[in-house]
Amino acid sequence: MLIFSSLLEQSLLLDYSLRYPDHNTFDRFSNYFTLGAEGEGSGFLGMVITYYLVSLFGYWGTFIITLSGVLIGFIVYTKISIYQYLKKWFDQLQKFIKEQWESQKVRSKNRRHLKEEKKKKAMEAKALAAKEGEEKASKKKQPSFKNPSEAVGISPEDQHETGEVETGEPGNPSEQKDPLEERDPSEQKVQKGLPPEAFSPEYYQSHGKNSGEASPGDRTVPGDGTSPGGNAQDPLPGQLSIDPKPPVNTGEKQGMEAFENIDFTSEEKPYQFPGTDLLTRRAKKERNSDRKHMHEKAKVLEDTLKNFGVSAKVVHFSKGPSITRYELQPETGVKVSKVVNLSDDIALNMAASAIRIEAPIPGKAAIGIEIPNEETSMVDLRELLESDAFRRGKEKIPFALGKNVSGAPIMGDISKMPHLLIAGATGSGKSVCINTLILSILYGAKPEEVKLILVDPKVVELNQYNGIPHLLIPVVTDPKKATTALSWAVDEMTKRYEQFAENGVKDIAGYNEKFPQDKLPYIVIIIDELADLMLVAPGEVEDKICRIAQMARAAGIHLIIATQRPSVNVITGVIKANIPSRIAFSVASQVDSRTIIDTGGAEKLLGKGDMLFQPIGANKPQRLQGSFVEENEVEKVVSFLKGKTDEEPEYQLSLLEEIEVEETPKEEPEDALYRDARELVIEREQASVSMLQRKFKIGYNRAARLIDALEEGGVVGPHEGSKPRRVMVSKEAEQLQEANQEEKAEDSPQEEQKKPE
Incomplete structure (x- = not known):
């Protein structure tokens, strides 16, 4: 590279083929040597080479050749690929264009969604106003007649005895009033010759039928120009006929009947989802030096493995909220176990508190080495609820889990899990996970779609959710009552299966599709601390949990069990065998990790929401950073839902009565011995x-x-x-x-x- 640089310098400075045209070769070379000794040009050798290059290719040809040699030497020396740089630049450009396009699509969709919501609200307001107007009109409308005697069936002869009412000339249409005009009943009752009871339905029936006139039930508006005794049942064109219904009576009896006929179900307010503005959005720290730092770490990782005789190359790395995963591709002939056994040495050289090796990564020909970040980024629940994965998701019972190692949001569906076991040591994030699960349901499902039974033996964890519309019963804090609630769930499961059998369906989805007007809600039972229940009644609790876990999936009943003591006494083999989906937070030992997810790894988690999620059917657990929500955010959402209704929440009375009844202590059967x-x-x-x-x-x-x-x-x-x-x-x-x-x-x-x- 230095030689080509000197040649390039020489070709830029002098053209010796033109400078000494008359000299012979010996004199020219002598002059080259003299100039090189004096410090001009690139020396004797450079001038000789430049002379022949200029003679063969000309000045510009020599310039191009020497410049190409300089570039090639630079690339070979630095091992830099122009293709990689161009590809990297094009990838960044493509990513930028894609992000702009996606953001534009999201903005347009949001605008369209806002327009649709405004249009829908306007139509609902218009329909509500029209309905209120009709109700007011139906209460105020009272038919008026030109001749009250015709209304009550009085003959013309009786009019002279009782006295005629001044109604104007019947033949004058201009003075005829609208038959549907509003009229005060008190004025009608004091008219001349008419008793106050003349406008009651009994009076209509007795007088109308006896006199042979039309009864109020088939009454029509009197015709124009007809005599008082004429046929008043043929209205002229343009006149309205009254529907054959009894007149609206303002009496107390008619008012009570109208009140009893009101459909209160149509007046119920629809469930209003809480807004994400109730949750906190925390500022994110952006660091431009992250990628450079990860490149340096990747180089250290490769050098560390090389020092121990393992030839491998980092092919990709991705930074998540709490960890950075380096995808390592070993050379042919290198055993995976050799890399796994170097975990402590890698942690020492990488200056990491603890590392986790995933060998191999499912679906990839690489080994994943997960190293904790220097600063953990918090995953807000609001960020997940506002993501497209949650908004566009079709989960029946949504659950915003968190973000994976690539930073992508991960959503779960409890109806497909169908039961979930959550376990971890104290302070690992178990209670926060339960709060995010409940809030995900409140943000993603209506009360008529999902009902909750919350069991909180610790009393203080879930007690704040009392009063939300999704609860079947108030939060259960007594372990003995929790056993009764589980027994009710078993009975409800049996009843639902009997309903399915009678109607020829197999599961709750088929039943709700067949009977859309009488849908059955999903029931989610959340037990915050299983260990306390197992201490009170281990055999009974285990039997009920096993029955629900084995059979309740098709009935739409799902179990969420959490415990901070993942021992075999609490999470028995029978319970674990019937709960396929599991979440493991940080635990103390590998034995506890195997108790939860049947494999090690949870003992190396970082805590504070760092979890291993193993859904049903997965061979290996997936590492996630769980979403975070504070207690004041939960209180805001619960207060919002409570403030939307002034009525007490509707609880399941049968279950509530069954739990509230103090059961007499059952005498245990005497031992045979x-x-x-x-x-x-x-x-x-x-x-x-x-x-x-x-x-x-x-x-x-x-x-x-x-x-x-x-x-x-x-x-x-x-x-x-x-x-x-x-x-x-x-x-x-x-x-x-x-x-x-x-x-x-x-x-x-x-x-x-x-x-x-």
């Missing part, structure tokens, strides 16, 4: 768990329960530390008691025989 254990303890005058275990060949738990039952029955005394329990009943007293019982048994038949005599 209780009497034998009682006799053994009294006979040997000592009692211990180990003795019962040896004698009856039973386990510790059953033997301990027998000792407790004997203590409750007064056979043995309380526990006294290391001392054996005292036997409170002697053998003689036991024999005497048995003898008394036998005597009573013998006397009872004799007394029964004496009673008839």
